[in-house]
Amino acid sequence: MRHGIYENRILSVLKKEHLISISSIHKKIPEADFSTIFRTVDRLSTRGLVRAVHVNKDMVLYELSDEHNLHDHFLCVDCGNIETIVVTRNNIQTRNVGGIVDVLVRGHCLECIRK
Numbered sequence: 001m002r003h004g005i006y007e008n009r010i011l012s013v014l015k016k017e018h019l020i021s022i023s024s025i026h027k028k029i030p031e032a033d034f035s036t037i038f039r040t041v042d043r044l045s046t047r048g049l050v051r052a053v054h055v056n057k058d059m060v061l062y063e064l065s066d067e068h069n070l071h072d073h074f075l076c077v078d079c080g081n082i083e084t085i086v087v088t089r090n091n092i093q094t095r096n097v098g099g100i101v102d103v104l105v106r107g108h109c110l111e112c113i114r115k
Contacts, residue, residue, distance in 0.1 A: 006032055006040045011049065011064070019053060019061040019073070019082055053102065055082070072103035078112035 006029065013028050014020065026037045041062055044050040051065040053073060061082075072087045087103045 006036060007044060010037065010040055010044065014050065014062065014064045017063075018084070019063050021059070021061055025062070051102070053082075053104065055104070072105065074105045074107065074109075076109035076112055077106050078108055081109055081111075083109070 009029050009032075010025060013025055017024070022034070022038050022041060025041065026032065026034050029037060032040075041050060045052055045062070045065075048065055050062050053061045053063065055061055055075060070086075071084045074083045074085045075081075076083075085105060087105070092103070
């Protein structure tokens with residue numbers, strides 16, 4: 001029964017935040033154990049309600065998985081800012097890839113280029 005309470009709380013946090021870490025979710029729901037938050041987010045991800053975005057080997061951020069609002073992300077390698085972008089999948093040339101789940105484009109944002 002408690003899992004349902006945390007699922008709803010986590011989904012509520014994700015409705016307000018675009019791309020958030022497990023640690024940040026835990027800060028917003030401090031009465032739950034970190035491991036409970038982790039397991040609940042994993043369960044929501046398995047059910048397709050939450051999507052993980054692997055920024056690098058040490059950072060995974062989460063967002064609501066919305067089939068009506070499919071988007072990918074641009075990561076500025078200078079400042080770390082992450083923006084939503086739309087990538088047309090049929091323009092991506094791949095070899096030995098069965099299906100693309102998400103795209104993370106890395107580069108320099110305009111603000112950093114202007115500095």
